[in-house]
Amino acid sequence: MMNKIEHIGIAVHNLDQACDIYEKLLGVGSYKTEEVGSECVTTAFFKTGDNKIELLQATDEDSAIAKFLAKKGEGIHHIAFEVTDIYAEMKRLSDEGFQVLNEKPKKGADNKLVCFVHPKGTNGVLIELCQEIKLL
Numbered sequence: 001m002m003n004k005i006e007h008i009g010i011a012v013h014n015l016d017q018a019c020d021i022y023e024k025l026l027g028v029g030s031y032k033t034e035e036v037g038s039e040c041v042t043t044a045f046f047k048t049g050d051n052k053i054e055l056l057q058a059t060d061e062d063s064a065i066a067k068f069l070a071k072k073g074e075g076i077h078h079i080a081f082e083v084t085d086i087y088a089e090m091k092r093l094s095d096e097g098f099q100v101l102n103e104k105p106k107k108g109a110d111n112k113l114v115c116f117v118h119p120k121g122t123n124g125v126l127i128e129l130c131q132e133i134k135l136l
Helices: 017-027 064-072 086-095
Strands: 002-011 033-034 041-047 051-058 076-083 112-117 124-134
Touching: 002 064, 002 124, 017 041, 017 051, 051 064, 064 076, 086 112, 086 124
Parallel strands: 002 051, 076 124
Antiparallel strands: 002 076, 033 041, 041 051, 112 124
16 A cells, blocks of 8 residues: 655756755755665755655666656656555555566665556556665
């Protein structure tokens, strides 16, 4: 079950410039920047109320974000949903006929396990599932 929109991911060419824009736009600074090696991106997160924005800059020209930017330019890359059990949600969506792009979740930014659902089955929107990694 999807609990809520966790964040909206926005692909950008220059993270520093984009951070300046979003700091002015939202009236708050980024609360976290992080490099995610598995996705070849550097991210910056902003939070206003319960809402989060993730800015993504490619760190490798062969990464998914670099390819997205080359094809579509800057803009909304994905919508992420918070889930309670990412494994169960991956199975549920697969059983419903959606193309889940990961065999198993991987560590993503902001202390999350993540996986993606192909945009072909979701009216052109890349969907990310996120589950917080709980430390014992």
